[in-house]
Amino acid sequence: MRALAVEDDARIATDLTSALQAAGFVVQTCADGEAAWFLGDTEDFDLIVLDLGLPRLDGLTVLKRWRAAGRDMPVLVLTARGTWSERVEGIDAGADDYLPKPFRMEELVARARALVRRSAGRGGAVQSAGELTLDANRMTVARRGVPVAVTALEYRLLGYLMLHHARVVAPGELLEHLYGDDFSREANALEALVARLRRKLGPGIIGTRRGFGYFLQGAEAQG
Amino acid sequence: MRALAVEDDARIATDLTSALQAAGFVVQTCADGEAAWFLGDTEDFDLIVLDLGLPRLDGLTVLKRWRAAGRDMPVLVLTARGTWSERVEGIDAGADDYLPKPFRMEELVARARALVRRSAGRGGAVQSAGELTLDANRMTVARRGVPVAVTALEYRLLGYLMLHHARVVAPGELLEHLYGDDFSREANALEALVARLRRKLGPGIIGTRRGFGYFLQGAEAQG
DNA sequence: GCGAGGCTGACACCGCGCTGACACAACGTA
DNA sequence: TACGTTGTGTCAGCGCGGTGTCAGCCTCGC
Secondary structure (H helix, E strand, C coil): CCCEEEEEHHHHHHHHHHHHHCCCEEEEEEEEEEHHHHHHCCCCCCEEEECCCCCCCHHHHHHHHHHCCCCCCCCCCCCCCCCCCHHHHHCCCCCCCEEECCCCHHHHHHHHHHHHHHHHHCCCCCCCCCEEEEEEEEEEEEECEEECCCCCHHHHHHHHHCCCCCCECHHHHHHHHCCCCCCCCCCHHHHHHHHHHHHCCCCCCCEECCCCCCEEEEECCCE | CCEEECCHHHHHHHHHHHHHHCCHHHHEEEEEHHHHHHHHHHHCCEEEEEEEECCCCCCHHHHHHHHHHHCCCEEEEEEECCCCHHHHHHHCCCEEEEEECCCHHHHHHHHHHHHHHHHHHCCCEEEEECCCCEEECCCEEEEECEEEEECCHHHHHHHHHCCCCCEECCCCHHHHHHHHHCCCCHHHHHHHHHHHHHHHCCCEEEEEEEECEEEEEECCCCC
């Protein structure tokens, strides 16, 4: 974990550094707004602790510029003045958390850890098998990175096959998953669906085991 | 946006509700820990405001149980006692933010909004995706910098889509977060809402994936 | 070579999603 | 209180995309 501590009071800066280091961060410090802005914009930090009262460039301005530039690292703001309107201002400028001086180092560290933990927990719901990639967020399908337009039903079929990509899935099971208890469909509906999908995806994606069912042709080539 | 306010003091609960509603949340309240635990575990909220002093089940316990169950919605904790050790305890239990009583409703709302935005990985009060810009303070919308007059409901729809601008949002989810548990509306209400919004914003902003839902058309047009 | 299971193109149908018109409630105003 | 205004849900209708059905062909396995 890399942390940047922006603080012009040398004593507080020292305390900050040692506290963060004790919590496992690699700490870099800087003492004025211009330098902070440059560092935060050009380098990658897992956390920034930002004092608002800074020489050369105000902390709030620095923060706003980072956010305007699309930098979204967690920023913990420190300020001497503790009025509520100040705090609202800081939060609206894009601060992730706020701590009024004076504060206990234990609390700062706890909040720092919480911020980092939270920002780490953002992942994509993208899964892939073989050449195929499904994006559950955008509901899109791609083969070798080339997007393929699929309908809702086709997507669900692919999703189920990918979920069980290591085995051959029986037509009955697929029908049940796609349509639930509604057995009004003929078995051919599934075959038509697979055919359309194959036309869109090209060969080598959906395989057939005659008499057993369908499977995703991925890493493991089934005879 | 759906918010749950857990607060046993009726007067504070009322104030909370109206403040959050004014900020565009659909608010549900409950007054004891058991009910809060159940609601937070079974339903989907964009934000939970949690008082620690609760009858039947302590707020901290409720929070820990949610986290243990893998529920990761943003939780803003309120407490009467403002000692720093208390705060550390709350944060370690999984709180995303902390506000000691007494507090200003303005600050609570600012923090609430910040939490919600942050949970989607974004910073400031002004957020944009593609050509669209939302200002959470003024509740205004602009396309390419040109302001567009939208109603409260339209704004909330856009806000939710922008919060989840990377994914396709199902109609059911939109209905739930726009109206809460009130299922009196026909699905067509949403379609009408989207239609009106599209007329105001012009084409190329709100996209449809037939069978899936709606999404914000940003830089990336889907395949 | 035969038969059954699987594939495919054509087609029809259905329902999803869009739209304009209307109804009605909430609100401000004269 | 009566009246416009505004916001929003409801309704009916419609176009079209998605999907099931069908008939016929292909192909695998014996």
